[in-house]
Amino acid sequence: MAEEPIILINLQLFADGDAGEKTEQATPRRREEARKKGQVFKSNDLNSAVILTVGSVAIFLTLPHVLESFKAFTALFILDRSMQDFTNEYALDLWIETLWVMGKMLFSIFLATFVTALLVTYLQVGFVFSTEPLVPKLERLNPVEGFKRIFSKRALVELLKSLLKVIITGDIVYSEIRKDLEIFACMVDMDILPALKVLSSMIFKIALKVGVVFIVIGVLDYIYQWYEYEKSLKMSKYEIKQEYKETEGDPQIKTRQRQIQRQAAMQRMMAEVPKADVVITNPTHFAVVLKYEAEKMEAPVVVAKGKDFIALKIKEIASENNVIIVENPPLARTLFFAVDIGQQIPEEMYQAVAEIIAYVYKQKKIV
Secondary structure (H helix, E strand, C coil), rough: CCCCCCCCCCHHHCCCCCCCCEECCCCCHHHHHHCCCCCCCHHHHHHHHHHHHHHHHHHHHHHHHHHHHHHHHHHHHHHHHCCCCHHHHHHHHHHHHHHHHHHHHHHHHHHHHHHHHHHHHHHHCCCCCHHHHCCCCCCCCCHHHHHHHHHHHHHHHHHHHHHHHHHHHHHHHHHHHHHHHHHHHHHHCCHHHHHHHHHHHHHHHHHHHHHHHHHHHHHHHHHHHHHHHHHHCCCHHHHHHHHHHHHHCCHHHHHHHHHHHHHHHHHHHHHHHHCCCCEECCCCCCCEEEEECCCCCCCCEEEEEEEEEHHHHHHHHHHCCCCCEEEEEHHHHHHHHHHHCCCCCCHHHHHHHHHHHHHHHHHHHHC
């Protein structure tokens, strides 16, 4: 007889198909954990574009003041130089004075760009402090992973953005210079300050146009970075289930815990039956157990109650411990639904319950 062929079946095909496919949006907990690790999205191109634009405007607005300050400093230097010997002390003083003047001239520009950089970054990612990105990771030294990053989709997008910015910048610079080409010939006969003002105006127009175009590219890059970030945070259905179990607890475990709690409460309740004074029944469906201590209680207290099977169990324990059982269907039903365990009976039931308690005490004296 020929041997039957052995068929091998990959058991992984029967596994949870959702375990590996990240198709679900990230949960708030996943987002919070990523943020704590410093994993946020922002567009560096948008930052650079806004800083370039603001910096260009700041330079253009402060340029007249800078030129006048520079002119006054050079005039003072020439006058002072003609009256001073060039010693080491004089060179040091001149160096300090030069730094001070340059600082005053450039402070407003540096301040504008610094505040802009902080503001744009904050608007994109908010306040995030994490040391996680500073932790050295061995996979960063892996040449295979390095090649994957070099030839990844993100690297291709960055290359295309760089080429686009170079082409746009070159076109804007060429167009502006070609349009104002005749001005360069006139600048030969100008003084240095007027020539600098004309040249700065031309550079400002170029920088402003380039900045506006770069801001548009930055906004598109911001949308792309958001898309990639959301994609990286996506979770599989299995991961969501696991997270739910970690945060809310395993449903099976919680069910088991509730079951144990009910059993413990039931045992405590049944332990009160032998110490009670009377069990009021209806007689088969409801059983309410009352206890009264005149020195400690203002009125009888319901220490246990039950329905159907529990009612039968209460009566069984009461019979074993010689606790008197009284059949009173209307009162039993009323007490069962109106009074919780541990509560005193309401005032409107005093009369009916008092008669039963008196009957119980009478029976105990007879016994």
